[in-house]
Amino acid sequence: MKAFASILVVVLGAVLLHASKDFPLLGDAMSPANNHPVARHYIEETVNDTHVRNLVTAVLADYRGYDTMFETVVVFVAGIGILAVIGVPTARIRQNENLGSTRQFGVDSDLIILQTCRLIVPVLQLFALYVIAHGHHSPGGGFQGGVLFGASYILLALSGGLREALRRLSESLSFRLAAFGIVLYAGVGLLSMALGGNFLDYAVLDRLLPGDVAMARSHSMLIVEAGVGFTVTTILFVIYANLATRGNLEDGL
């Protein structure tokens, strides 16, 4: 059976390699993907439509803003699902806290790891904020920035103990912030509906935000990205904290 599977894999791989000869060259302007009317529209009209220079962000946060909103909801639901499967009820956690492990920040951590973490975490968080705020012009956006921000809390938990990280970003605060992120995203959409536009049509928001239509689009996209960032940051940290401790949120790893 194993030999049969190996032969199958090799044959399929050979077929796929053979088929890759027919691919268009990388960056070929005449390739079907670049010549399709829809792709041409995105490439030529994005700056006029959305005033965003980064095509990827324009598609994610503007053309398909509805899609991105529910991707954020998927992240939120994943956090709730993990909590439902392995989370321990709060009452039992309180009971354990009275017995209490007395581990403090850095008491039994290595000095080098601790100092490195102290150096990295602020830089990582600043970079995450930059990635969220600068996503219109460079690679990045709410999701990537949120992941980086969540990673900084995970790093804190890995080096200084989970208790220290939870003191800064507790589980209940995490879920409140995660829900706030989605509300922020949907709120921008509902606000643009209330002002007479379509759902997530940022152009009508220039009556509320400073600057002209282009700046209003840019600002509201920033708000939306910040919402995604809130949800992703907190949910990633909650997932890590629960998986590392079997849900009882005592010292992990």
Add this chain to the structure above:
Amino acid sequence: MIYVLDFLLLIFLVVAAVISLRLKDLLGASMVLGVYSFLICLLWAAMGAVDVAFTEAAVGAGVSTVILIATVYQTRRISKD
């Protein structure tokens, strides 16, 4: 495009994938999976898909490796099958 570099990266990618499948040690397997993520991140960056490469570096190589290792610590380390 440097074809030799691309080719080397692809070979290492396949090797990393096979190793992470064959390893009995779950901790090692998740770390090799992190290596796999970094390699495919480099490939995507070389092909100009910087957004995808960024996401892969942050999510695939960074956070999901940590989450996998956190999960492995809750299990027995050596796989039985």
